[in-house]
Structure formats: C-alpha cells, structure tokens
Amino acid sequence: MLFNSLSFAVFLPIVFVLYWFVFHKQLKGQNILLLVVSYFFYACWDYRFLFLLMFSTFLDYSTGLAMFDAKTKSWKRFWFWLSIGVNLGFLGFFKYYNFFISSFADAIGLWGIHVDYWTLNIILPVGISFYTFHGLSYVIDIYYDRIQPERNFIDYSVFVSFFPLLVAGPIERATHLLPQIQRVRVFDYGNAVLGLRQILWGLFKKMVIADNCATLANLMFNDAAHQEGLKLVMGAVFFSLQIYGDFSGYSDIALGVARLFGFDLLRNFAFPYFSRDIAEFWRRWHISLSTWFRDYLYIPLGGSKGGMAKKVRNTFIIFLVSGFWHGANWTFIIWGLLNALYIMPSIVFETNRSNLNTVAQGKLFPTIREFFAVLITYCLTVFAWIFFRAESVTAAWIYVKNMVKGLLSKAAYVQALDFTLSTVGWALPLLILFFISIEWLGREQQFALQRLGERWKQPVRWVFYATLIFLIGMFMKTEETPFIYFQF
Structure with missing residues (x-):
C-alpha cells in the first residue's frame, strides 16, 4: 500500500476515525489498533513476509528480556549475539546473498579458478533494512544498560512496526518512540x-x-x-x-x-x-540513518578519539558501510567512497562542524x-x-x-x-x-x-x-x- 495510492487515501481516514472516535479513551485499545493496522499495511505488500517481521519482533523482544534477566555476563553476551547474528543473518541472506556469492566467484576467477555457483531468485522483503535497524538499536541499548527492556509485547511491537515508518523509516530509537506509545495521547487539532x-x-x-x-x-x-x-x-x-x-x-x-x-x-x-559542505549535507540527509551509524558504529569504533589516523579510518568505514546498507552493488560502495573522500578535507582540517x-x-x-x-x-x-x-x-x-x-x-x-x-x-x-x-x-x-x-x-x-x-x-x-x- 503506497502513501500516494487511492487505497491509502481510504485506509488512513478509517484508521483515524477508529483511533480517535472509537478507542480514544483506551490507550491499550489504540495500541492494539495501531499494531493490527500496521500488520495489515505491511501484508498488503506481501503477506508472506509479515511472518518474518513478526519473528524479528519476537526475537528482539525475547532476547531483550533475556539479556536483562541474565544471571551472568556470559549469558547476557550469548543472548545479545544471538539477536545480532539472526537479525544480520536474515538481512544478509535476503539482501546480499547473490552479491556475496557472485563477488566471491569473481575474486576466485582472478586466480584462474572457475567456480560454478547458484544465485537465488530472492524477493527482498520491503522495509527489512529499516525494521532490522529498529530492533538492533533496541537490543544494543539494552546490552549496554542504556535502557531497560519493554515488557509489554504490544507496545514493543508497535515500536517496530508503526505503519508510517515501517517500510522506509525514519529509523526510530526506543528512547524516543516507546515513551510516546506508552503514554495517553490526546487529540491536538493544531x-x-x-x-x-x-x-x-x-x-x-x-x-x-x-x-x-x-x-x-x-x-x-x-x-x-x-x-x-x-x-x-x-x-x-x-x-x-x-x-x-x-x-x-x-x-x-x-x-x-x-x-x-x-x-x-x-x-x-x-x-x-x-x-x-559535505559534512553539513550528511547532518541534513537521511538524518536517522546517519545518526544511527554515528551512535552504533562510529563511536564504538573510537569516533574522533585516538588521533587523526583512526578518525580517517572510522570515517571511511562509516561511509562504506552506509553505501553497502543501500544495496548489494559495487555502485553503492563507490558512492559511499566518494562521499568519504569529499568529507575528508573537513575531517583532516577539523572544519566539519563549521x-x-x-x-x-x-x-x-x-x-x-x-x-x-x-x-x-x-x-x-x-x-x-x-x-x-x-x-x-x-x-x-x-x-x-x-x-x-x-x-x-x-x-x-x-x-x-x-x-x-x-x-x-x-x-x-x-x-x-x-x-x-x-x-x-x-x-x-x-x-x-x-x-x-x-x-x-x-x-x-x-x-x-x-x-x-x-x-x-x-x-x-x-x-x-x-x-x-x-x-x-
């Protein structure tokens, strides 16, 4: 269901009326309604992948609780890497399998070795990069004790699958959206x-x-x-x-x-x-993704600390990963590399925040x-x-x-x-x-x-x-x- 479609023009007013006129005094009812219509919204693309969304939601919800309740650090680490591994595994399979297998065969071919390989006719689940990153940020924040896990499964599911942001963002944080889901909402005409x-x-x-x-x-x-x-x-x-x-x-x-x-x-x-300048451009373009990579990759890698060499290295990593996030094609890698080169003078001369x-x-x-x-x-x-x-x-x-x-x-x-x-x-x-x-x-x-x-x-x-x-x-x-x- 597209935002610019007739079906959405019918869908939105119906949900609005139910939300504010039928369930307006029931926070739980509003959240259940949002979850149901969000799943319906997603199922309109391909109902088969709705189960993947549900599984991803349940996985991160469960591992979040398991990490928080873990008796030892080793068990906490186990649940953390289980969630990370499964999430990235699904993302890697659906989005990057053909790219990796063909690139590997091409690399081997440079040595004169011919490798037969099979590519798969894989349908990319719409929005998988976005809702996967929702779940990853949630799990990472719990692991580092920045937040406590959400025990209400309905509320957490709405956080992951809220239909306006489900298929193309913005990439939300639990610290920002979950409190809004949990508090009573009053209609504001303005x-x-x-x-x-x-x-x-x-x-x-x-x-x-x-x-x-x-x-x-x-x-x-x-x-x-x-x-x-x-x-x-x-x-x-x-x-x-x-x-x-x-x-x-x-x-x-x-x-x-x-x-x-x-x-x-x-x-x-x-x-x-x-x-x-390019630094300002990246503070203004796809802000939710840029800040996600900053908080969950750039800063853990050391950020701007540790000297110029590490700062340059981390900047290149961020832009190359950002390029790869966009798709399984070397064109995106080059796009990321170009932007890294563009921003490098401001990094070296420390004018990136001017x-x-x-x-x-x-x-x-x-x-x-x-x-x-x-x-x-x-x-x-x-x-x-x-x-x-x-x-x-x-x-x-x-x-x-x-x-x-x-x-x-x-x-x-x-x-x-x-x-x-x-x-x-x-x-x-x-x-x-x-x-x-x-x-x-x-x-x-x-x-x-x-x-x-x-x-x-x-x-x-x-x-x-x-x-x-x-x-x-x-x-x-x-x-x-x-x-x-x-x-x-």
Missing part, C-alpha cells in the same frame, strides 16, 4: 493541521517533483551510451531532484501521518541541498560565498548520485565518460535545452523553481510549510493549499509509482 500540511507537501514533492523528474532521469540513465554532454548533466540533476523529492517526500508524509495520531517521529531531512547553523539564517538571500559553497556542495553530490543510480560500475563509467564529452560544445547546450523542453516541457522547470523557492523560504523550519503563510489571511492560505492540490492532480502520474527507498 498538531493534526500541521500534520496535514506536512502530508500535502510530501505528496507534492513525490507526485509532482520526483515522479516527473524521473522521466528525464530514466531516459538518460537508461540510454547513457547514446547520449553525451549536457544532456547527461541534466539527467544527473533531475535524478538528484527525483531522489530528494521521493525520499524526503516519503519522510514528510510519514511524519505528517504520525502527527495525526499524536506521535512525533524523528526528523529525517533538513533541506540538505542548501548545505555549504556550518552548524542554517545557511543565510535570518536573511532572504545568501552571501556570494555561501551561494558558491552551496553550489559546489550540490555539484559534488550530483556527481556521486550518478554511481548511486547507475545499474553497474560499467554503466556509471559510461555515463561519466559521455557526460564529459561535448560539454565544451556550444551546440550541446542548445541541444540539451531543446531535448529537455521537448521531453518535459516548460511546466516542470517552473514547478522545480516553485519547489526550490518554497523550500528556501521554509529552510529554518522542520519542513517547508510549517510556518509558511502564518501571517497570510485565511482565504489566501486556503488558495495556496488548493493550488498545491490542483498541481498534484494535474501533474501526478496515472500509474502508482513506488518510493525509491522501498528497495533498500
């Missing part, structure tokens, strides 16, 4: 309205910006061998807008839906394309220096996205090689403009300009529409929201388009 605005903006980003940018991006990436120059540059730019609109759009919808039910989920995006505030904070326009810092950071990010999007390393190399060709030709610019306009028309560039303008105006808030129009008269605000709804209806694709991060 918060619900805020949630609807966030949902609306998320749908606009996904259905208008991302899905339409995908048209030209797909044309270029699927035919890079026969294209060159600025056309391929435009293809990479359109993909950068596609993946941001798609993933941050999903996160906005997830956070907005959660607000409707009285929950505050972790923020996942903070206008990353307005970053002035841009902690918002660009042009309190001002309408950035300075010239800020503008070029943002532009350079964006260009570096777009180049890295080529490897993220390409089907293979060879395809990425062809894309980059052909992109460089023809860039110095004046005719290439005219051809690229003609091709873009003939493919997507004038409407999409204007919509992108509108989108960037709204994002820029709202960059100091949690999301673009949080406070935009606060001082407008009510009729003006309603016209603005109606315009967004009209644009969604006008430019949405006729077929339902899945969110990019469902594949991770």
